Amino acid sequence: MSDRGISRREFGKSAVAIGGTAALAACLDRFSSPDIPEGTDPASLPARQHEWKGYLADDDAGNSQLSRHHVVLLLNYDRDGTPADGDRQQVTDALHSLERAYGWENDGLMFTLGYSPAYFERFDAGPADVDLPAPEALAPFEDPELDTPDAVLHLASDHASVVLAAEEALNGERDTVNDTEMAAAFDGVFSVADRRTGFVGTGLPAENQDVAGIPDSEPVPEESPLFMGYKGRFDGNQATEDDVTIESGAFAGGTTQHLSYIRLQLQQWYEQESHDQRVSKMFCPAHAAEGRVEGVGENLGTASGVEDCADDVVERSRREGVVGHAQKSARAREDGRPLILRRDFDSTDGGQAGLHFLSIQASITDFVATREAMNGTDVAEASGVGQAVNNGILQYMTVERRGNYLLPPRSLRALPPADPA
Numbered sequence: 001m002s003d004r005g006i007s008r009r010e011f012g013k014s015a016v017a018i019g020g021t022a023a024l025a026a027c028l029d030r031f032s033s034p035d036i037p038e039g040t041d042p043a044s045l046p047a048r049q050h051e052w053k054g055y056l057a058d059d060d061a062g063n064s065q066l067s068r069h070h071v072v073l074l075l076n077y078d079r080d081g082t083p084a085d086g087d088r089q090q091v092t093d094a095l096h097s098l099e100r101a102y103g104w105e106n107d108g109l110m111f112t113l114g115y116s117p118a119y120f121e122r123f124d125a126g127p128a129d130v131d132l133p134a135p136e137a138l139a140p141f142e143d144p145e146l147d148t149p150d151a152v153l154h155l156a157s158d159h160a161s162v163v164l165a166a167e168e169a170l171n172g173e174r175d176t177v178n179d180t181e182m183a184a185a186f187d188g189v190f191s192v193a194d195r196r197t198g199f200v201g202t203g204l205p206a207e208n209q210d211v212a213g214i215p216d217s218e219p220v221p222e223e224s225p226l227f228m229g230y231k232g233r234f235d236g237n238q239a240t241e242d243d244v245t246i247e248s249g250a251f252a253g254g255t256t257q258h259l260s261y262i263r264l265q266l267q268q269w270y271e272q273e274s275h276d277q278r279v280s281k282m283f284c285p286a287h288a289a290e291g292r293v294e295g296v297g298e299n300l301g302t303a304s305g306v307e308d309c310a311d312d313v314v315e316r317s318r319r320e321g322v323v324g325h326a327q328k329s330a331r332a333r334e335d336g337r338p339l340i341l342r343r344d345f346d347s348t349d350g351g352q353a354g355l356h357f358l359s360i361q362a363s364i365t366d367f368v369a370t371r372e373a374m375n376g377t378d379v380a381e382a383s384g385v386g387q388a389v390n391n392g393i394l395q396y397m398t399v400e401r402r403g404n405y406l407l408p409p410r411s412l413r414a415l416p417p418a419d420p421a
């Protein structure tokens with residue numbers, strides 16, 4: 001944990017990746033306790049766990065800006081059979097303590113807790129009125145590990161010390177956070193099966209590029225918010241929180257979450273492709289021809305403008321010999337908007353450049369349809385574009401893991417029954 005020559009931002013990220021009491025202590029030592037906003041009465045928070053937008057900061061262009069540090073814990077319920085009421089109360093008390101301790105905002109702490117198909121197997125039937133299939137491979141050319149923990153907790157804060165302290169408190173290793181006493185912890189109810197970490201924000205990918213999958217030439221631009229060198233997640237290219245909310249039935253007000261881990265191999269991306277070739281593959285060939293993406297793409301404002309080239313994608317690909325990632329993916333839209341709301345973040349877990357692709361959508365079917373559009377199998381069959389080569393960014397990424405979850409409404413987030421009606 002030597003801090004010599006390590007910037008504040010990079011140090012914060014490394015501490016999150018390492019995790020644990022020592023990382024938290026080093027973090028607080030080095031930066032002294034940051035001024036963290038206090039929480040509020042949990043009853044005043046939105047009924048939807050995934051309702052973040054009204055609480056998130058905006059970037060300069062006006063897009064929602066995710067917090068800088070992320071931890072995802074895959075959790076197993078410690079008991080067989082259906083959950084005990086006492087366990088539900090314990091989970092509720094622990095989460096209420098975090099909500100009282102930290103403001104629900106970038107500078108404080110935001111989180112969601114979801115449940116997998118494996119969790120619901122303990123009941124007679126799956127979650128009522130929700131289609132929650134087990135995860136599976138979603139392309140003929142991938143062979144991911146399929147995650148089967150019972151639950152998934154996503155913690156996000158601009159401060160490394162906050163996600164680390166919240167994690168420690170839930171593990172039962174801290175009695176207070178932000179001067180607020182924890183009424184309960186997760187110990188005895190949930191055990192951590194896996195821990196994933198990452199970061200979001202301009203500068204962090206460049207500072208953390210000394211990992212496998214990125215060439216030694218340090219090609220990731222300082223201004224880039226993503227390892228691949230361009231800006232993503234424009235508000236105009238996202239589903240809204242209303243779009244992705246389950247509208248009716250027992251889990252109305254909830255949503256579904258897909259979480260995959262994608263390994264990046266960016267040698268060729270940076271060493272053999274020009275900016276124009278990268279723009280063709282990330283956005284679309286017309287964007288490259290028209291010079292629409294300057295640098296990392298800040299100039300695009302709040303929308304990529306990709307609908308201008310998302311019609312007749314197969315025909316265009318025949319002519320161009322290359323198809324863009326956003327161009328293909330934009331075929332999966334409803335009412336002119338994408339089906340999924342992306343909250344993905346880059347990662348150096350395992351010393352490897354990667355990305356935890358976390359998205360929420362009204363149904364897992366919406367995710368599958370989006371991924372099918374992104375696969376571009378139809379394009380590869382009908383044009384000179386390969387299954388991976390010149391086919392968006394598929395050549396530079398490998399999906400290693402997939403998991404599906406239900407994020408219930410806040411009132412049902414503590415070990416929900418399958419049919420809460």
Ligand code: HEM
Nearest residue numbers: 228230231232233234237304326329330338370371374397
């Ligand atoms: C290495 C992983 C990925 C990177 C670096 C990446 C990056 C990007 C970028 C830069 C854009 C254009 C700007 C924007 O609209 O945000 C975009 C658009 C998009 N991506 Fe990805 N992406 C990745 C993986 C995925 C995956 C796994 C999916 C889901 C199957 C996906 C779905 C989409 C969608 C739906 C859009 C917007 C399309 C529209 O405008 O309708 N992306 N992505």
